[in-house]
Amino acid sequence: MNPGDSLHILPEIILTLTGVLIMIIDASLATGVARRPLGWIACLGTMGALLASVSEFSPRLTGTGFYGTVETTPFTAFFHVLICGIVLAALLLALDTLPGDSHHQGEYYALVVFGSVGMCLLTSAVELLVVFIALEISSISTYILAGYRKRTGRGPEAAIKYFLLGSFATAFLLYGIALIFGATGTTQIYEIAHALQAVPNVPNLPLVLTSLALMLVGILFKVSAAPFHVWTPDVYEGAPSPVVALMSTAPKAAAFALLLRVVYEIFPTLRSIWSPLLWAVAILSMTVGNLAALRQQNVKRMLAYSAIAHAGYLLAALAATAPEGIAAGAFYITAYAAMNVGIFAVVALISGYDDELPLIQDFRGLWYRSPVLGGLLTFFLISLVGIPFTGGFFGKFYSFSAAVGGGAVWLAIIGLLNSGVAATYYLRLAFVAAQRPTDDTPALPARTSSIGIMVSAAIGLAAVATLALGIIPGAILNASQSAAHTLQPLPDAPTTEAPATASAKPNP
């Protein structure tokens, strides 16, 4: 190990130090003192990490470190920037929406920052044990954050549910790692890929296949794809909205990066096996998510099911071969993160930290009462529907374009028809907000009359990102493409045989 290695995990180091600093200050403050300034420290630290992540794009830093356990490539830089951006928006949102009197605020900021350490590390780890540790770091902070409203019944219920199911899923992943170690004798991703190159005479094929299945179960749970989605609505409903804005996007982005790594980097040669599996999961997720969302009366539950459906659209991108599929997936998760953070921020403002206005009917007349919030809500909903000139459209466009390019025309048709179903429930909310309020519509809470600067910044960031991704997607698209090209199977292998065999395989 040499000192230069630490440059490869610079964002993680900055975030860790920030988290530790917040914990120390929080512990040394008297109980009555306001904890809000700690949020500022968290924001500053995240900005530092964001800058460090941006600098990772420079070719000078590209490479592996710590004996080949972590790497820095445009791929990791892309996801680091994305995750740090989401965390920054979530922190800004929390600064204005957390109840001011809570003396748990310090922990909140620390947990968010520690969680982001895990997520960042998850995308840059190329050693499965580090992957596992990173996943646990990010998961444990999310479990706690999910139950942050301790006094309500739903908060702890959400946390326990999430924790039990989540640890179960992580165990699957760990078991998969153990089996792949048994089959190949290593847990380093490139070495495993090298060992699995000899298709069709892969050594210990049954072990490898079992391992692939177990790892997919673990990861698909984290991205809340059907049939591993049952936790999502309950957890989203029980967790405070500022937390949901974070946990519905950042951990998913990290888990998705891991999924890309697993399928395209470890198992590219087994494409004929995982591709149909992911197809089925994609179609199931879209259909289950959308159909269930149709029947929801609670806004957060509806958005939870919509998140499941979006996981399905995302997985559709994986029907394509390596570079296109990765680029489309990376772009989709960016667009999804922008609009989802935005809509949960708006919901957090309207429904409040304690979900005083949880139902769709409660949003009636929003346009009349607060035109700005009504407009923003509609804008993010329209992006979720996938109307052109918003990020949601290009996300879907690239995802299904990749699918059609990969020969999966039916997947694209099913997916796009699904987005028609999805339009029904998104529009229901948008139209309810557009209608004149009736006499029995609950009044909007006073907090919506003056929207704080921090939360405006968070929503503004999300709105600008959503719009920019819809009008000038070029920059992010180029970044995602260069990210895709660095996620090559076997970068240091002597031949380029593996990608060739992968792409030469007939598409199922």
Add this chain to the structure above:
Amino acid sequence: MNDSILTLILLAPLVGAGLIALLPDRGKLPAWIALLTSLVTFLFTLHLPAHFIHGQAGFQFEINRPWIELPPINYHVGVDGLSVWLVVLVGLLAPAGIVASWNSIKERRKIFYLLFLVQQTAMYGVFISLDLMVYYGFWELSLVPMAILIAMYGRKEGAKAATKFFLFTFIPSAPLLVAILWLYARTQTFNFVDLQAMIASGALPVGPLYWVAFAFLFAFAVKVPLFPLHGWLADTFSEAPVAMAMVVAGKLGLYSMIRFHVGLFPAQARQVAPLLIALAVIGILYGACLALVQRDFWRLLAFAAMGHLSLIVLGIYGFTAAGSGGAIYQILNNEMIDAALFVLLGALEVRYFTSQIAAYGGLAARLPQTVTLFVISSLAMIGLPLLNGFVGEFLILSSAFGAGHRGWAIGATLGVILSAAYMLWLIQRIFYGPTNDLTGGTSVPDLHLGEQLLLWPFAVLMLVMGVAPMLWINTIQDRNTPTVLNGSAAAPQLSVTMKASVEGQQ
């Protein structure tokens, strides 16, 4: 100017929308800004026919700049004889829509006019885009302001009608997008001109191409709407604010059919033409029959529109030059006539607060201007010679007779007669007969100055378009005809038919 005029047309309404967003929602301020914007944009659109070069092949005022590198989506816009007058039509109807909303929109004017102007941009975009993705973008975008406004200002069941309207167009767009993506996967381009050439050269497999063409057609047929895909139309007409209902039906779907279905897939379009002709004639008769029995004048107008739009479909898929030229001309006529009727009926609804036909009666003496204009517009719609509706209908029907669809043409002609029946009966019920409590009570003002300034030029234009159709038809002939239609041989034939019809009525 020629290089950037289309961009100006696209951006001008957005600038107006931005202004409205920034300025306060005070009194009629948003309405004035919207009116000013729409008038300026209308002037811009007039630049197109003024500088249109006759006889030049291909597209004019073309702009083709890369927008997104990969996949290569270009900001590619341009007009030909098909779209040039449609762009002007959009420009003309915008002030009409604003005048129609002047008194009927009383609250939340800011959001109304803002979305109205965004809708304008979307529609200009549909008519001028020559890159399939850009076209698709505007096509979908055109749904959003409309749906929100229907939900917001719906008369009774706004949200329901808005959802119906949105889904009816959005779901068929899904296969359309897949079809576009499939074309891209095969050809690596979204450029309309390149695609047209590639499909004509037979480079693409015929089997899938059939389905691709069908996906295009399906999306457009719903938007027209063609029988039996018209489920959204009546609800939308009766719920939408007048200004929005004016622009919703017809021209987007019909234009797309001509440009992107017949234009891109002439062979496949020919294959399905018999089916479409049958559906069109069924639509003509069905629309006319339902219009006869409606009690609400918005719904009556909806089914009347369905009948007249189906007639245009008959012209498009007759595959004769006269028929399709007449169809394009009839789109212009139809939209103008519908707009005039919408404004007039909207004026009645603002004054008497009901759209039930039975509630009216004996208005002729009280509202002389309204009745005069209403009768002129109705006669134009029915197809009275010397008015514009006649020219289009005559071209479409005569070409249908000539092209060997005799039976269908007779059916369609029957529909035209029925349309005279329901329109004249509507006039009789609203404007003649005895007055009742509603209409005989307190007197209401006749058309206000804005409405007069709008509607009298419309009436004059209907007459001019009926007497001197060659002014428009000459430009329409300069459109990009698909190879199957054999434009060079067809053009003189159209002129001959035209001259005959014009001389016939004089």
